[in-house]
Structure formats: structure tokens, C-alpha cells
Amino acid sequence: MGLAERGEGWRAIRDGVTRFDGALPVNPSGGLKSRGHPIGATGVSQHVMMAMQLMGEAGAMQVAGANLGGVFNMGGAAVTSYVSIMERAK
Numbered sequence: 001m002g003l004a005e006r007g008e009g010w011r012a013i014r015d016g017v018t019r020f021d022g023a024l025p026v027n028p029s030g031g032l033k034s035r036g037h038p039i040g041a042t043g044v045s046q047h048v049m050m051a052m053q054l055m056g057e058a059g060a061m062q063v064a065g066a067n068l069g070g071v072f073n074m075g076g077a078a079v080t081s082y083v084s085i086m087e088r089a090k
Helices: 009-014 042-055
Strands: 068-075 080-087
Touching: 042 068, 042 080
Parallel strands: none
Antiparallel strands: 068 080
């Protein structure tokens, strides 16, 4: 997804870039490991979570100032992949 240079993802994690309070928060909800993985509903859940962030309605998971977000999902045996970019309506 280009969040870090190739082979440098570990550095983004080590430096806190992807933490909840970092420059590029990833999975403020804890991701699939924290919520289960309902087949077919995962992508819908990811989009709902992003919409909640952009509307400022994510409660304790709210990322301050969230205006732009990306959702990435893979389906099947990693044969179907998509990225959705969502932006807060002005």
C-alpha cells in the first residue's frame, strides 16, 4: 500500500508510525484478530469502521482529526484484492 518503503515496514512499526496515536494509524479497532473474521462480512465491517472514523463516531477507537482513510481487503485464496479510499464529506 506504500505506507513504507519496500522492506522498511518494520521501521514504521518500531518508530510508532502505525500506532493509534501515530502519523498513519492502522487498525484502531485491533483488526480481525480482535473481532473475529466473519466470511463475507469482513470487508463490510472494515468500511463501516472507516465510516465511523470519518464521521467522528468511533468512540474509544476514534482517531483524532480523521479525514481520509484507506481500507484494504483480500478475499478467497488471496485472489481478490481491493483498496477503498474514503474521505470525510466537507
